[in-house]
Amino acid sequence: MRARIPHPHRVEWTAETDDRDLRPGQVRVQTLAVGICGSDLHTFEGHHPFVQYPVYPGHEVAGTVIETGPEVSREWVGVQVTLEPSLICGVCDFCRSGNYNVCQDLKVMGFQAPGAMAERFIAPVRNLHKLPEGIPPEIGAMIEPLAVSIHAVSRAEASGRSVGVVGAGTIGVLVAQVARAYGASDVEIVDLEDSRRRLAGSLGMMASAQLSKHEIVFECAGTESALDAAIRGATKGGTVILVGVYGRPTSIPAALIQDWELVLRGTLMYTFRDYREAIRLAASRAINLSPLISHRYRLPDVGEAFDTALHRATAMKVVLMAEGASGSSALRT
Numbered sequence: 001m002r003a004r005i006p007h008p009h010r011v012e013w014t015a016e017t018d019d020r021d022l023r024p025g026q027v028r029v030q031t032l033a034v035g036i037c038g039s040d041l042h043t044f045e046g047h048h049p050f051v052q053y054p055v056y057p058g059h060e061v062a063g064t065v066i067e068t069g070p071e072v073s074r075e076w077v078g079v080q081v082t083l084e085p086s087l088i089c090g091v092c093d094f095c096r097s098g099n100y101n102v103c104q105d106l107k108v109m110g111f112q113a114p115g116a117m118a119e120r121f122i123a124p125v126r127n128l129h130k131l132p133e134g135i136p137p138e139i140g141a142m143i144e145p146l147a148v149s150i151h152a153v154s155r156a157e158a159s160g161r162s163v164g165v166v167g168a169g170t171i172g173v174l175v176a177q178v179a180r181a182y183g184a185s186d187v188e189i190v191d192l193e194d195s196r197r198r199l200a201g202s203l204g205m206m207a208s209a210q211l212s213k214h215e216i217v218f219e220c221a222g223t224e225s226a227l228d229a230a231i232r233g234a235t236k237g238g239t240v241i242l243v244g245v246y247g248r249p250t251s252i253p254a255a256l257i258q259d260w261e262l263v264l265r266g267t268l269m270y271t272f273r274d275y276r277e278a279i280r281l282a283a284s285r286a287i288n289l290s291p292l293i294s295h296r297y298r299l300p301d302v303g304e305a306f307d308t309a310l311h312r313a314t315a316m317k318v319v320l321m322a323e324g325a326s327g328s329s330a331l332r333t
């Protein structure tokens, strides 16, 4: 059984299973918890710029290895893991230099390759990271968005600088927490939704409806108005990091970029270093992940879960739980 988005505006739990034999280097993983990401919602709404339907979603996942293919140590069986969903060519200049997040032939599980919103899925063993004891599956499923945020913050030198974040969704709140953990002098996060500002405030953030001026601004919403606010919220000579996924053509106040000597930088995904750091920060509790989980559903209720996730006034991270996975006792919180 697995989730499928056959075309925009529909997601279904199907009887299909990926029962293919494992190829060398592959393992089969039983899903324990899998998150719904803003980019999954882009796929659902037909705004994702880089997918073709049908799409098998799911890239924020924790699970247990249940079968190993040829050339994989049997010791992986039973190990709890989280998935790094990037499928890379391994031979382009970017892969060779270690920056494989911008591989020339990048495919991401859950978008251009089958994902993990399924009872079981197949993955290359090299894409797995062991989860330390004590990290429950739903937190394991948050390692991916935390790695996104760590990579984003690594695109600027936050230490000692003032940082603004536009968009207090999961990624925005994580970026703000990471910037704070890395020594930003002050961190302000803005969102138009009251509920999101309250959540950010409860985590000790300065949360407002309008951004004051900052040396580094992270745009984490992926809309034109948010990018406009991020650029206007930068000090002269400041840096704006584009973290959001822009589902539509987006115009920018180019005159300000020129006149204020701003730097605009993109950030995409992560590499294994960001994953290792994400696991370290989660295990040490330097980053507070569980308050970001607003809803839990069972895997077969994926349709309802997407409906909930689409309501950004009330939903933050919506997580699908396998039957019996820890955390599922608190279903529909």
Ligand SMILES: [Zn+2]
Residues within 6 Å of the ligand: 037, 038, 039, 059, 060, 144, 145
């Ligand atoms: Zn994601």
Ligand SMILES: [Zn+2]
Residues within 6 Å of the ligand: 088, 089, 090, 091, 092, 093, 094, 095, 100, 103, 104, 105, 106
């Ligand atoms: Zn490559």
